[in-house]
Every structure is written in structure tokens, then in C-alpha cells.
Amino acid sequence: MNEQPKKFKWVGTRTIRPDGVDKVTGRAMYGADLTLPGMLQGKVVRSPHAHAKIKSIDTSKAEALDGVKAVITADDMPQADPTPVAAGEAMINLRDLSDNVIARHKVLYEGQTVAAVAATTSDIADRAVALIEVEYEVLPHVIDVLAAMKDDAPVLHDDMFTGGVKPKPEVASNVANRVEFTLGDIEAGFAAADVVIEQDFTTEPVHQGYIEPHAVVADANPDGKVDIWCSSQGHFMVRTFVAGLLKIDMSKIKVTAAEIGGGFGGKTTVYLEPLAVLLSSKSGRPVRMVMSREEVFRASGPTSGAAMTIKMGATKDGKIVACDATLYMQAGAWPGSPVGPAAMTAFAPYDVDNVKVVGFDVVSNRQKVVAYRAPGAPISEYGVECVVDELASELGIDPLELRAKNAAKEGTQAAYGVKFGAIGMVETVAAAQATEHYKTPLGPNQGRGVASGFWFNIGGESCAGIRINEDGSVSLTEGSPDIGGSRASMAMMAAETLGVDYYKVKPSVVDTDATGYHFVTGGSRVTFATGMAVVKATNAAIDELRARAAKIWDVDVEGVVWEDGHAKPASSNVGDFDPMSVADLAAMANKTGGPISGHADINAKGAGPAFGTHICDVEVDPDTGHVTVLRYTAVQDVGRAIHPSYVEGQLQGGAAQGIGWALNEEYIYDENGKLENAGFLDYRVPVASDLPMIDTILIEIPNPTHPFGVRGVGEVPIIPPLAAVANAVAAATGVRFHALPMSPPAIVAKMAEKG
Amino acid sequence: MVKVVLTSGTATQYTDGETEVTVAAKNVRQMVTALEAKYPGLGTEINQSMSVAIDGTILPDPFLEEVTEESEIFVLPKIGGG
Amino acid sequence: MAKHHITTTINGEEAEYLCEPQETLLDVLRDEVGLTGTKEGCSSGDCGACSVMLDGRLVCSCLVLGVEAQGKTVETIEGMADGEVLHPLQQKFLEEAALQCGYCTPGVLIAAKALLDINNDPTETEVRYWLAGNLCRCTGYDKIIRAVMDTAADMRGA
The missing domain is CATH 3.10.20.30 (Beta-grasp domain)
Structure with a gap:
């Protein structure tokens, strides 16, 4: 790992996180940890059918049960407008969101909410749920993405006509949208290729798998004010959606971000929050709702499963000359798969003149997908990175060498149009090539795979406030829920900029009444965008501190500089004054104009694109089909690691999730469209004994638009593992697997086929 | 005149498949207005669901950014993230 | 009832x-x-x-x-902590960033302490299998395993 340049005192060090003690002692308050006086327990009635018309709902027996204080159905929700609203990964339609929160006329997947109850105890609420009688007319359903595209497939929405095609279709279908990206002339490109590889791949939907189930406490006051406490990746997102769905003024809604027990994109939307508000206002009491793990699997997440065809051509000296991809991606019950970003990222690690990517956003009778770490990119880049491996093998070129030869660099035009600035794809490949890991010999039934990955990273709205307290300590407020140590990086950037002790800065993630709008914690944006706001706010406070010193010294503010946490005369011409610390200036604040603060409210632009390259060694047991990951190295250009431990943690955690995606995780449905593995026993995420240590190499090519060079790190590390593992399994077995997950039964079946 | 590259089908459905279009504009606001006038629906689509990249920087909420004949302008789907 | x-x-x-x-x-x-x-x-x-x-x-x-x-x-x-004094595992988890969201952390700490109470010199494999019943979706386990082993080493040295 690169050591930090000496010029930083805090940035690049491994500080103790400000929320750490709370989190190792059980004090930290997560979504389900708040209890209010008189609080009721809310529960949800869910559809047992994959696709059905709701003919009637009879709630009378439930309402008559002692202890039941409120029952709601879609009739209690205002009719939502079909307005596009920014969600985690794309724009979503409020009407679709409303139907996902509580079904109005039709259920589109097993587990969709049709009613909800609030009662004095969980037990009574469960009994009330069982007493609600819903009459359904069951309709034919479709689960698989390719099956959903067939002409005779059951159509989910009779008013949905494929967008992005001309002429506009006259018949409704399950294909919501078609996207296409082109660069150059792929026919000419393939004509110039000496080697062309074309293969089909499939991936299954996988769940984000956060350990904390969705949880909310809502308290609606008789005067129309609503307080919401919940676990989410954006309490402003919750406010936007609740206000839009329930038609309440935003000023009346206060959302407090509980500590969040993981999200990975899955908590960038609402499920329970509007229901809890409705139940609270109907009962006049606070209501807590918490999903069970089974509900999390059935009715939240996951990301898309997909089918795809990838075709790539190269000249015999290893120059990739043409790339073609077709992607079919599951959106779940309503449009909105991450097919756009999947199409844009597919070939982005490479400098290729001729590219065409076509993608389809396809609905089917499963829950609506929601963002999952670099939404879409792991899927498309999985297929591409497998084909790059096949090209390398066909050309007799080392797979990292082939990647190095074709790597995108500054000035490369990406297939989605943008010309890259300073990026680190070349450096991640070079660093991977230089590892001892890459050179270590392997044993029998073992194989090594490599793969690269790209994600844009994003900016967006963030705000920050810096208040200098009377004793010179610093209170820092911002509104990005801290999902993995961001309070620490915010305080470090503030301390570095101001020149004070990191442990004198106390960061707080404050509620929606106490700061301006923040986009969600997602897209690897918080350290970049909220960090930018923090630095800007700190600089505003420094300007004020300089102005105060100028008043005390009776000089012009231009005569005061800020260095190492102190106001100093800019030169000896200004006068002979002793430097004044933050505490000195704070002590004089009342005499020089009152409390000292700095604020910034920004929409951050210029997020730095990021690349990673991973190396994976596996051993495949030829009898059981079990794949053991023996060794793993993740290399990534992180721009600047503010807190290297938490950056390494992002790489390690992303790699682990990608390994789970590659080897075990999948949604399994029965013939009636019902999910069969809605629990951690059967939906198997990696456990400690499944994994080796995950070595990390942080490359730091600063992002020029961020004051410390931050790019954002959370998304990229989940992208390369799918193909790195697949390429390693191919190397170990001599067989290319075209479907994920490569679970033991799948491996045994394919090995038997090979004989 | 500025040249605007439409990379996705979401945008080209309004231009009869044309992927490069030119309009007179000095900033993004004018550009979007001009695109709407020339290709009804496209400006609205950009405002609602698309980002604009200018000289390599992706802007999810572009409005007042200057554009010139030399600018490289791409209209892209919006990107979020997990 | x-x-x-x-x-x-x-x-x-x-x-x-x-x-x-x-x-x-x-x-x-x-x-x-x-x-x-x-x-x-x-x-x-x-x-x-x-x-x-x-x-x-x-x-x-x-x-x-x-x-x-x-x-x-x-x-x-x-x-687990003794008043204001954190248990060595709690302290090591903070120093080595062995938590991200922190939701699995209480369970992991309780389980890890149970291991160190009976085995003060566990191998990496022993730690991994002991903690196999504690899911963490954030860290990839690397820093958790290291923190447990480093705590054990410190406690043996003490």
C-alpha cells in the first residue's frame, strides 16, 4: 500500500471512528432500537401469489380483534401521480412506488404488501394479519427474463409499451425500455479482427443481504406533523418519498437517520415508512415496523438477474478492435433495472474504437429490483471479463498483459461517450502484475483468474456545517447516513483543513430539519461529495476566523493567513502578532461578532471514475463441485484514501459480496412463482470460513476536482470478483461456466457433461 | 452551434435514430430548450431522466453550464449507485 | 395468557x-x-x-x-466493557476498523470473547470456523479475523 505523503497530518491515517465506542458497546441506536411511549407494532399482509387481481379485502375480523388499533389498505393511500423521482440508481415513478408499498388493484409478485395492521403487541398484530381476508383472481405469471420477453408471456402492465424503439409499439409487453450505446463502426471492427469470441452468459438476482432488516418508527401528530426514525441510506430520500406518496408538505416531516446496519443500495427506497405513517395517523399512536428476514428476502432488494451475449474481436497482436453486447435485465415488477449503467460500464475499462451495446429493461413477477453496489456493472462486466479471458487464451497472451495492452487511459473515449480524465486502470493492472500473488505457482485442481472493473462514481447534493465552540472544539453537522465509517473521514477532512486535532472535531449526521437536502448515501459519493461540502464549510469557517483575527489585530483580513490551525500575520509588514489558535479566537468570539461557523450547500460535480483489478485463486473439488477461494488480491485506484482501513474494508467487503454472487447466491422459485429460499440458511452469503484473507493494494491517483483527491471506493470492488472467480474456476477445471452462481451442483453437472 | 451526441436509445427515439444533432446554444438551458423545439419530447426527457456530460464531466443536473462549439457534449442516462 | x-x-x-x-x-x-x-x-x-x-x-x-x-x-x-474500560476485543475492533455498519458487531464480539475464553491462541482457521455462525456483509471478515487474532496475541503477552 502506498504510504501517505508527509504533508497530511490526519488524512491517510488510521484514526478511531467517532461512532466506534457506541458500536462496540451496544449503545448505537439502529432502526428497530427506538421505543416510544404507547408505541404500537405494525405488521404487513403479503400476497401469496406471484400475479393476481385483488377482488376484495375484508379487514373487519382483524379490526374487531382486541388490541388492534389500525388497519390500512391501498384505499388509505392517496392516488399517486406518475411523477419521476430520483431514487438510488435511476428515476422511478411514484405510482409504481406506491403500488410497491401497498398494492392497489393487482399483486405483481409473491410477498407484495396488500394491507397492514398496528396492534398493541407483535403477537396480536400477527393474529390480525391472519384474520384479514383477501380474495384473489390468480393470473398466469412469468419469472425468467427471457420467458418474459416472449410474445405469449403474461403481460404485467397493459399500459406499458417499449420505450426507446421506433416506431412506438402498438402492443403492450414486458419490455419497458431499450437502450443503445454505439461508438465507431463495429462491423468494420469485427472485419479487422483476427480472433472473435462470442458467448452467452446468465446471472441470477442476488440480494444485498444487509444484516439489519428494514425498520422504522413513525409518529404522526394530530397537528399533521410527522416524525420518522428509520434505517435508510438517505433520510432525505425517505422524506421525499413519504411526502410524495402521502401528499404531505415536506416541512411537516422530520426524518431522523437511525444507525444503519448495512444497505449496499438496498436501502435507497421506502417499503415500510409510508405504511407506518398511515398506521400512526390512523391510530394516533407511534408505530414501529420491522421486517422479518423472510420479508427482506421476499419483498426488498435484490438486484437484477440477466441474460447476455458478449462478442469481442481482437487482432493477433492483442489489440481489441470491436465489442458488442446485448443485455436482457430483470427489473422486477416495475421498470427500472440498472440496464443503463450496465450498458455504459460494460466495456469501459478498455480503449476500443468500435463498440455497440444494446440493453433491455424487462419486467417479470418478482419484487422490484433496487440498487446494489455499482448497479448493473458487475453483471455486464462479468460477461465481458470472461470473454477478455477467452481472448487472452485464444491469442496466447497473459490475461493481465492483454488488459494492460487495451486499458483505458487519460483521453480514452468510453463507449458511453465520455472522454476520461486522469484515471488509474493501467496502474491497477500493472500493480496486479507486480504482485507476488500473481507469480505464485498453483497445485492440482487449482486455478487463477483475474478481472478488472469500472464504475463512474457520482456527486450530488450535500451540505455541511462547521461550528467553532466556545472552547475551540468543533461541531460538524452533515446529513449523509454513516454506513461504514464516513463520520471519521468527514472529521478527518475537517481537522486536516482547519489544522486542529481530529479528536476535537465531533461529526453528527443530523435530521432533515437540521441541514439541507442530501442525495442518498450511495454511488460511492459520500466521501467525495459530502467531503467536498465539509472542506468548503471548513474553509468558510477559516475565512471567518481570519476576519476575527484581523479585527483583534486591527489589520485588513488580507493581512491574515491561516496556517497549521492558527491565524498568522501574512508577513512582517502586517505587524508583529502572536499566532492565534482556534481556541484563542473562539474565546474572543463574543467580542468580535458572535459565534463562529462555516456552511456549505453544494451539488458536487466531477466525481472521479474508478477502476480495480482483482486476482483470485481457487481450488475446485472434482467430486463435490465445491470451490474454495484460496487467495484473493484486490487492487484499486481510490484517488485518495482518507481513512485507509475503511477503504481497505470497502475493497474486502465488496470482494466478499462478489465472491458470494459468483459461487452461491441466487433466488430459487417454484413453479407457482414463489420464492423457495427466503432465509440465510438457503440463500447462502459467504461466512467467515468460506473466505481467505483479502489482500488489498490501494493506488492513489488523485481526482483533481476533490480537495484531497477522493474518487469514491465502495462500488468498484464488487465488479471484478464475478469474472475473477469464474476465470479461476475455468482455469482450474478447463471448463468455462456461462452461468452464475457456480454452486456445487452446477459444477458437478457441468463436469459430468465434460466427462 | 453546438454538437450534441445522443448515446442511448432513450434519447434517439426522439431524433429518428439520429445520434449526432446540432443546435444553437450558449449554455445547457438553451441547448435543452433548442433540442425540445427541434425534437419534441427530447428536452423533457433530458430534464427528467438524463444526465449531460460536458468535456468528460458527467452532470446529473445540468442547467447553466456553458457550452461552445469545441465542447464535447453527450446525453446519457442518469447514474446513481448503491 | x-x-x-x-x-x-x-x-x-x-x-x-x-x-x-x-x-x-x-x-x-x-x-x-x-x-x-x-x-x-x-x-x-x-x-x-x-x-x-x-x-x-x-x-x-x-x-x-x-x-x-x-x-x-x-x-x-x-x-462486555468494565465501566469505561473497553474489553481488549472491543478496543482492537476500533483500532483495526473491524466493523463498518456495526450491526453484526455485538454478536461477533460476544462470540469472539467466548472463543478467547477457552482458547487464547486460536489459528486463523479456528477463528474462521468459530465465527462462521456470525454473518457480516460489510467487511469480508478479513479485519474481524485479524482483530480477534491480534487481541489473542496481546492477551497472551499481557
């Missing part, structure tokens, strides 16, 4: 609560006793977020009934 009156010892102090016969120890700890540091991740014994010690044995509190704690001792995350 009549509630049961249970007398037990929680984190070294005598405690009493009333609970329904079907209530889990997890629900009792969180809802009746007010100790919310023990987390619910699955209610089926698969994730380990609700790990506590019951009479010195590591259990998933979602698989134990509240009434079963009668006359026994329960240790939860709230009792």
Missing part, C-alpha cells in the same frame, strides 16, 4: 421480567429489559447477530425462550 415472572442475572446484576411463554430471550432482552445492543438479523439462528452467553454458553438468543433464563446468567454486549 398469563405472563411468567422470571428472575435471572443479566451482566452480573439480578434482573426480573415478565414474559409470555412464547417470547424469545432476544425479544425479552430488547423489549422488556431494554438492552437493545443484542440485534435481530434473522430470528432463525442463521446470522448470529443476537449472540449472547447463557450460563457461560454461546447461544443465539432468538432460539432461546425468555422463560429459559430463569435462574441462569445472561451476558450481553452491554456487559
Whole structure:
């Protein structure tokens, strides 16, 4: 790992996180940890059918049960407008969101909410749920993405006509949208290729798998004010959606971000929050709702499963000359798969003149997908990175060498149009090539795979406030829920900029009444965008501190500089004054104009694109089909690691999730469209004994638009593992697997086929 | 005149498949207005669901950014993230 | 339904609560006793977020009934530190960033302490298999395993 340049005192060090003690002692308050006086327990009635018309709902027996204080159905929700609203990964339609929160006329997947109850105890609420009688007319359903595209497939929405095609279709279908990206002339490109590889791949939907189930406490006051406490990746997102769905003024809604027990994109939307508000206002009491793990699997997440065809051509000296991809991606019950970003990222690690990517956003009778770490990119880049491996093998070129030869660099035009600035794809490949890991010999039934990955990273709205307290300590407020140590990086950037002790800065993630709008914690944006706001706010406070010193010294503010946490005369011409610390200036604040603060409210632009390259060694047991990951190295250009431990943690955690995606995780449905593995026993995420240590190499090519060079790190590390593992399994077995997950039964079946 | 590259089908459905279009504009606001006038629906689509990249920087909420004949302008789907 | 009156010892102090016969120890700890540091991740014994010690044995509190704690001792995350002094595992988890979201952390710490109480020199494999019942989705386990082994080394040296 690169050591930090000496010029930083805090940035690049491994500080103790400000929320750490709370989190190792059980004090930290997560979504389900708040209890209010008189609080009721809310529960949800869910559809047992994959696709059905709701003919009637009879709630009378439930309402008559002692202890039941409120029952709601879609009739209690205002009719939502079909307005596009920014969600985690794309724009979503409020009407679709409303139907996902509580079904109005039709259920589109097993587990969709049709009613909800609030009662004095969980037990009574469960009994009330069982007493609600819903009459359904069951309709034919479709689960698989390719099956959903067939002409005779059951159509989910009779008013949905494929967008992005001309002429506009006259018949409704399950294909919501078609996207296409082109660069150059792929026919000419393939004509110039000496080697062309074309293969089909499939991936299954996988769940984000956060350990904390969705949880909310809502308290609606008789005067129309609503307080919401919940676990989410954006309490402003919750406010936007609740206000839009329930038609309440935003000023009346206060959302407090509980500590969040993981999200990975899955908590960038609402499920329970509007229901809890409705139940609270109907009962006049606070209501807590918490999903069970089974509900999390059935009715939240996951990301898309997909089918795809990838075709790539190269000249015999290893120059990739043409790339073609077709992607079919599951959106779940309503449009909105991450097919756009999947199409844009597919070939982005490479400098290729001729590219065409076509993608389809396809609905089917499963829950609506929601963002999952670099939404879409792991899927498309999985297929591409497998084909790059096949090209390398066909050309007799080392797979990292082939990647190095074709790597995108500054000035490369990406297939989605943008010309890259300073990026680190070349450096991640070079660093991977230089590892001892890459050179270590392997044993029998073992194989090594490599793969690269790209994600844009994003900016967006963030705000920050810096208040200098009377004793010179610093209170820092911002509104990005801290999902993995961001309070620490915010305080470090503030301390570095101001020149004070990191442990004198106390960061707080404050509620929606106490700061301006923040986009969600997602897209690897918080350290970049909220960090930018923090630095800007700190600089505003420094300007004020300089102005105060100028008043005390009776000089012009231009005569005061800020260095190492102190106001100093800019030169000896200004006068002979002793430097004044933050505490000195704070002590004089009342005499020089009152409390000292700095604020910034920004929409951050210029997020730095990021690349990673991973190396994976596996051993495949030829009898059981079990794949053991023996060794793993993740290399990534992180721009600047503010807190290297938490950056390494992002790489390690992303790699682990990608390994789970590659080897075990999948949604399994029965013939009636019902999910069969809605629990951690059967939906198997990696456990400690499944994994080796995950070595990390942080490359730091600063992002020029961020004051410390931050790019954002959370998304990229989940992208390369799918193909790195697949390429390693191919190397170990001599067989290319075209479907994920490569679970033991799948491996045994394919090995038997090979004989 | 500025040249605007439409990379996705979401945008080209309004231009009869044309992927490069030119309009007179000095900033993004004018550009979007001009695109709407020339290709009804496209400006609205950009405002609602698309980002604009200018000289390599992706802007999810572009409005007042200057554009010139030399600018490289791409209209892209919006990107979020997990 | 009549509630049961249970007398037990929680984190070294005598405690009493009333609970329904079907209530889990997890629900009792969180809802009746007010100790919310023990987390619910699955209610089926698969994730380990609700790990506590019951009479010195590591259990998933979602698989134990509240009434079963009668006359026994329960240790939860709230009792792990000695006043203001963190347990060496807690301190090492902070120093080595062995948590991200922190939700699995109480259960992981309880389970790790149970391991170190019986084995002060575990191998990496032993730590990995001991903690295989504690799911963490954030860290990829690397820093958790290292923190447990480094704590063991420190405690042996002390």
C-alpha cells in the first residue's frame, strides 16, 4: 500500500471512528432500537401469489380483534401521480412506488404488501394479519427474463409499451425500455479482427443481504406533523418519498437517520415508512415496523438477474478492435433495472474504437429490483471479463498483459461517450502484475483468474456545517447516513483543513430539519461529495476566523493567513502578532461578532471514475463441485484514501459480496412463482470460513476536482470478483461456466457433461 | 452551434435514430430548450431522466453550464449507485 | 395468557421480567429489559447477530425462550466493557476498523470473547470456523479475523 505523503497530518491515517465506542458497546441506536411511549407494532399482509387481481379485502375480523388499533389498505393511500423521482440508481415513478408499498388493484409478485395492521403487541398484530381476508383472481405469471420477453408471456402492465424503439409499439409487453450505446463502426471492427469470441452468459438476482432488516418508527401528530426514525441510506430520500406518496408538505416531516446496519443500495427506497405513517395517523399512536428476514428476502432488494451475449474481436497482436453486447435485465415488477449503467460500464475499462451495446429493461413477477453496489456493472462486466479471458487464451497472451495492452487511459473515449480524465486502470493492472500473488505457482485442481472493473462514481447534493465552540472544539453537522465509517473521514477532512486535532472535531449526521437536502448515501459519493461540502464549510469557517483575527489585530483580513490551525500575520509588514489558535479566537468570539461557523450547500460535480483489478485463486473439488477461494488480491485506484482501513474494508467487503454472487447466491422459485429460499440458511452469503484473507493494494491517483483527491471506493470492488472467480474456476477445471452462481451442483453437472 | 451526441436509445427515439444533432446554444438551458423545439419530447426527457456530460464531466443536473462549439457534449442516462 | 415472572442475572446484576411463554430471550432482552445492543438479523439462528452467553454458553438468543433464563446468567454486549474500560476485543475492533455498519458487531464480539475464553491462541482457521455462525456483509471478515487474532496475541503477552 502506498504510504501517505508527509504533508497530511490526519488524512491517510488510521484514526478511531467517532461512532466506534457506541458500536462496540451496544449503545448505537439502529432502526428497530427506538421505543416510544404507547408505541404500537405494525405488521404487513403479503400476497401469496406471484400475479393476481385483488377482488376484495375484508379487514373487519382483524379490526374487531382486541388490541388492534389500525388497519390500512391501498384505499388509505392517496392516488399517486406518475411523477419521476430520483431514487438510488435511476428515476422511478411514484405510482409504481406506491403500488410497491401497498398494492392497489393487482399483486405483481409473491410477498407484495396488500394491507397492514398496528396492534398493541407483535403477537396480536400477527393474529390480525391472519384474520384479514383477501380474495384473489390468480393470473398466469412469468419469472425468467427471457420467458418474459416472449410474445405469449403474461403481460404485467397493459399500459406499458417499449420505450426507446421506433416506431412506438402498438402492443403492450414486458419490455419497458431499450437502450443503445454505439461508438465507431463495429462491423468494420469485427472485419479487422483476427480472433472473435462470442458467448452467452446468465446471472441470477442476488440480494444485498444487509444484516439489519428494514425498520422504522413513525409518529404522526394530530397537528399533521410527522416524525420518522428509520434505517435508510438517505433520510432525505425517505422524506421525499413519504411526502410524495402521502401528499404531505415536506416541512411537516422530520426524518431522523437511525444507525444503519448495512444497505449496499438496498436501502435507497421506502417499503415500510409510508405504511407506518398511515398506521400512526390512523391510530394516533407511534408505530414501529420491522421486517422479518423472510420479508427482506421476499419483498426488498435484490438486484437484477440477466441474460447476455458478449462478442469481442481482437487482432493477433492483442489489440481489441470491436465489442458488442446485448443485455436482457430483470427489473422486477416495475421498470427500472440498472440496464443503463450496465450498458455504459460494460466495456469501459478498455480503449476500443468500435463498440455497440444494446440493453433491455424487462419486467417479470418478482419484487422490484433496487440498487446494489455499482448497479448493473458487475453483471455486464462479468460477461465481458470472461470473454477478455477467452481472448487472452485464444491469442496466447497473459490475461493481465492483454488488459494492460487495451486499458483505458487519460483521453480514452468510453463507449458511453465520455472522454476520461486522469484515471488509474493501467496502474491497477500493472500493480496486479507486480504482485507476488500473481507469480505464485498453483497445485492440482487449482486455478487463477483475474478481472478488472469500472464504475463512474457520482456527486450530488450535500451540505455541511462547521461550528467553532466556545472552547475551540468543533461541531460538524452533515446529513449523509454513516454506513461504514464516513463520520471519521468527514472529521478527518475537517481537522486536516482547519489544522486542529481530529479528536476535537465531533461529526453528527443530523435530521432533515437540521441541514439541507442530501442525495442518498450511495454511488460511492459520500466521501467525495459530502467531503467536498465539509472542506468548503471548513474553509468558510477559516475565512471567518481570519476576519476575527484581523479585527483583534486591527489589520485588513488580507493581512491574515491561516496556517497549521492558527491565524498568522501574512508577513512582517502586517505587524508583529502572536499566532492565534482556534481556541484563542473562539474565546474572543463574543467580542468580535458572535459565534463562529462555516456552511456549505453544494451539488458536487466531477466525481472521479474508478477502476480495480482483482486476482483470485481457487481450488475446485472434482467430486463435490465445491470451490474454495484460496487467495484473493484486490487492487484499486481510490484517488485518495482518507481513512485507509475503511477503504481497505470497502475493497474486502465488496470482494466478499462478489465472491458470494459468483459461487452461491441466487433466488430459487417454484413453479407457482414463489420464492423457495427466503432465509440465510438457503440463500447462502459467504461466512467467515468460506473466505481467505483479502489482500488489498490501494493506488492513489488523485481526482483533481476533490480537495484531497477522493474518487469514491465502495462500488468498484464488487465488479471484478464475478469474472475473477469464474476465470479461476475455468482455469482450474478447463471448463468455462456461462452461468452464475457456480454452486456445487452446477459444477458437478457441468463436469459430468465434460466427462 | 453546438454538437450534441445522443448515446442511448432513450434519447434517439426522439431524433429518428439520429445520434449526432446540432443546435444553437450558449449554455445547457438553451441547448435543452433548442433540442425540445427541434425534437419534441427530447428536452423533457433530458430534464427528467438524463444526465449531460460536458468535456468528460458527467452532470446529473445540468442547467447553466456553458457550452461552445469545441465542447464535447453527450446525453446519457442518469447514474446513481448503491 | 398469563405472563411468567422470571428472575435471572443479566451482566452480573439480578434482573426480573415478565414474559409470555412464547417470547424469545432476544425479544425479552430488547423489549422488556431494554438492552437493545443484542440485534435481530434473522430470528432463525442463521446470522448470529443476537449472540449472547447463557450460563457461560454461546447461544443465539432468538432460539432461546425468555422463560429459559430463569435462574441462569445472561451476558450481553452491554456487559462486555468494565465501566469505561473497553474489553481488549472491543478496543482492537476500533483500532483495526473491524466493523463498518456495526450491526453484526455485538454478536461477533460476544462470540469472539467466548472463543478467547477457552482458547487464547486460536489459528486463523479456528477463528474462521468459530465465527462462521456470525454473518457480516460489510467487511469480508478479513479485519474481524485479524482483530480477534491480534487481541489473542496481546492477551497472551499481557
